[in-house]
Amino acid sequence: MGTSANHPINRPILASIDTEAFRHNLNRVRELAPESKIWSVIKAKSYGHSLEAALVGLESTDGFALLDITDAQWLREHGWQGRILLLEGLFHHNELALADKLQCDLVVHSESQVQWLESYKGRSGHEFNLFLKLNSGMNRLGLRPAQYRVAFHRLHAADYRMHHMTHFANADQVDRSPSVGEQLECFNHAIDGLHAPTSLANSAAILWHRNVLGDWIRPGIMLYGVSPTGIFADIVRSDFQAVMQLRSEIIDIQELKKGEYIGYGGRYQAGEDMRIGVIACGYADGYPRHAEDGTPVWIQAAGSDDQGVICPIAGQVSMDMMTVDLRDAPNAKVGSVVELWGKEIPVDDVAQMSGTIGYELICALAPRVPLEIK
Numbered sequence: 001m002g003t004s005a006n007h008p009i010n011r012p013i014l015a016s017i018d019t020e021a022f023r024h025n026l027n028r029v030r031e032l033a034p035e036s037k038i039w040s041v042i043k044a045k046s047y048g049h050s051l052e053a054a055l056v057g058l059e060s061t062d063g064f065a066l067l068d069i070t071d072a073q074w075l076r077e078h079g080w081q082g083r084i085l086l087l088e089g090l091f092h093h094n095e096l097a098l099a100d101k102l103q104c105d106l107v108v109h110s111e112s113q114v115q116w117l118e119s120y121k122g123r124s125g126h127e128f129n130l131f132l133k134l135n136s137g138m139n140r141l142g143l144r145p146a147q148y149r150v151a152f153h154r155l156h157a158a159d160y161r162m163h164h165m166t167h168f169a170n171a172d173q174v175d176r177s178p179s180v181g182e183q184l185e186c187f188n189h190a191i192d193g194l195h196a197p198t199s200l201a202n203s204a205a206i207l208w209h210r211n212v213l214g215d216w217i218r219p220g221i222m223l224y225g226v227s228p229t230g231i232f233a234d235i236v237r238s239d240f241q242a243v244m245q246l247r248s249e250i251i252d253i254q255e256l257k258k259g260e261y262i263g264y265g266g267r268y269q270a271g272e273d274m275r276i277g278v279i280a281c282g283y284a285d286g287y288p289r290h291a292e293d294g295t296p297v298w299i300q301a302a303g304s305d306d307q308g309v310i311c312p313i314a315g316q317v318s319m320d321m322m323t324v325d326l327r328d329a330p331n332a333k334v335g336s337v338v339e340l341w342g343k344e345i346p347v348d349d350v351a352q353m354s355g356t357i358g359y360e361l362i363c364a365l366a367p368r369v370p371l372e373i374k
Helices: 019-032 043-047 051-057 069-077 093-101 111-119 145-157 180-191 203-208 347-352 358-363
Strands: 014-017 037-041 063-066 083-086 105-108 129-133 161-165 244-256 274-279 296-300 309-312 322-325 337-341 371-373
Touching: 019 037, 019 051, 019 203, 043 051, 043 358, 051 069, 051 371, 063 069, 069 083, 069 093, 093 111, 105 111, 111 145, 129 145, 145 161, 145 180, 274 337, 296 322, 309 322, 337 347, 347 358
Parallel strands: 014 371, 037 063, 063 083, 083 105, 105 129, 129 161
Antiparallel strands: 014 244, 244 274, 244 337, 274 322, 296 309, 296 337
């Protein structure tokens, strides 16, 4: 499909988005939850993967869930006729008419949003589907149980089509409170007798809490082939594929003598004579500055038939460049292709070596990095 942004490809860095991997991952979600409908979560411009790629790769989803109404507008303008859910509802009452025109479904999580909907008089004939959000213990967004039941009756009386929603704080962990079980108990008590479809499960709940799937699931990070826990080993047997591959090239090689230092601050000192590869990728591209020495980089040293080898970062990542130890890649040369994360190096592994999570890295890919949608 080519490059999605108007970037001249001069530096060799490139992020490739694999729409077939999107399709594969969505099919895996359907296999895990065959009785549920799917909101594919594409907030933050599809976690840095672009709305264009999501629209192609996730076209068979039951609906898209996102944050910004401008992204909903983009989807409509580019032919999406299915359902769209605004995950935080409306940020201002003036957005109601546009949400109505775009035929969006709305999350409702506050008293002010309830009031806006009660007083809305400009209905176009589109019947809003509302997902009323319960704060079941995460204490972020959502109505408390006592408020929740009152709000449900008010909005139901205003002829909106109601759904129940909550969000789990610790579906990826077993030793944190509130647990999934505690939140589920709160949710079931709050909605008792209020008959409407439900939406509870995020990626972690879909993978590890099959009793909370509900009528609508909300897979996010799993669709991108990244682990909800931040540990790739936790999903390696679940057969999800990385959608984003960040690649670049070696642009120079330095021959170091034993005792010499590398980069800003001299963080790495050569313990012997060695070759260092300089790669065209740095923190201005979205690669984490705090990546430790030893963070893996895959290098295809000898050409397209080369199986590649893992080499460790050696020295501080700088704005436009990073350096790697080439002792395990004696055939590496200027022009050798490298993968920073993707098919060979899980982004979760890079994140772990950088004190963060894979979510942050893929969402933080810099605009200057060209995107190639395949």
